[in-house]
Amino acid sequence: MTGHVSALVEDDLTLRRGLGYRSPSQERSLRAYARYLDGQAHQGPIPLELSLDWATSTSSADPCNPSRRLTTVRGFLRHLAALDGATEVPAPGLLGPTGHRTPPHVYSDREIADLLHAASGLAPAGGLRPRCYATLFGLIACTGLRISEALALTCDDVDLTGGVLTVRAGKRGRTRLVPLHPSALTPLRDYATERARRYDQPGEGAAFFRTDCSGRISYRAANHTFIVLRRQLGWTADGRTRTPRVHDLRHAMVVRRIQGWHAHDVDVDAKIAALATYLGHVEVREVYWYLSAVPELMSIVAARFEAFTGCPPAGAS
Secondary structure, eight states, rough: OOOHHHHHHHHHHHHHHTOOOOOOHHHHHHHHHHHHHHHTTTOOOOOOHHHHHHHHOOOOTTTTHHHHHHHHHHHHHHHHHHHHSSSOOTTTTTOOOOOOOOOOOOOHHHHHHHHHHHHOOOOOTTTTHOOOOOOHHHHHOOOOOOHHHHHTTTGGGEEETTEEEEOSSGGGGGOEEEEEOOHHHHHHHHHHHHHHHHHSSSSSTSSSSSSSOOOOOOOOHHHHHHHHHHHTOOOTTTTSSSSTTTTTTHHHHHHHHHHHHHTTTOOOOHHHHHHHHHOOOSSSSHHHHHHHHOOOHHHHHHHHHHHHHHHTTTTTT
């Protein structure tokens, strides 16, 4: 039987989905929170102590995890407080910061080439799997798609005539159009042709990326394959900001784009909004984060600050 708090959580999630919000990870956390309170047979307004007890009862060794857990349920508690007038809403940052974003690894052109070459050598030799992964990683590197967005593409979402992707699995369920550079179309067409040759024309809703054994690639399978390739290439955190990840292909695209604009004296501020939209960000600040977190872009920040103040850097003659 559904408990009191679980019923309230489901009502809140239904309301959020009706407004267009969708976050599976947040939904899982809210349901876990509800189970915790229902397990204690809690009824009525929720006191702060119970929320703190749940947030801190985590087995994670990450010191920021309790704060993240509390932040996750804060919106729900605000909703309840508006209804009952007595539920206590924790203050922002009550348990400290929610985390620190480690600077991403920015792939060099050589590293990306090595990754695609290694993917092309995957087993089975001559099969669709190596072609699939080489195309998948190449697409992420040149468009900055999230891995989940790329894996969710259907054949109908990939318009190879118009050169546009329809991304339907964006963050929080948002849909956007992603134009493709002409250089990206050739490998996509080659892969699509080979896919159709082996498996005929795809049916409605068929995944664009598939292998010889599976009609759709899961995130777990894609990430495992990347880890295998990373070990094969000998990539570690030594000499890098972190151990390379699939998601860093997206970061590298953003950094190289901003560097290219700066090299050609393009007004970066005028372009940031377009880049944010292309990447599926709602807030422009998500892109400006790169300017403060990525060493490769710090020189751009320094140059912009110098131009703003009219003063040369310290030590310059």
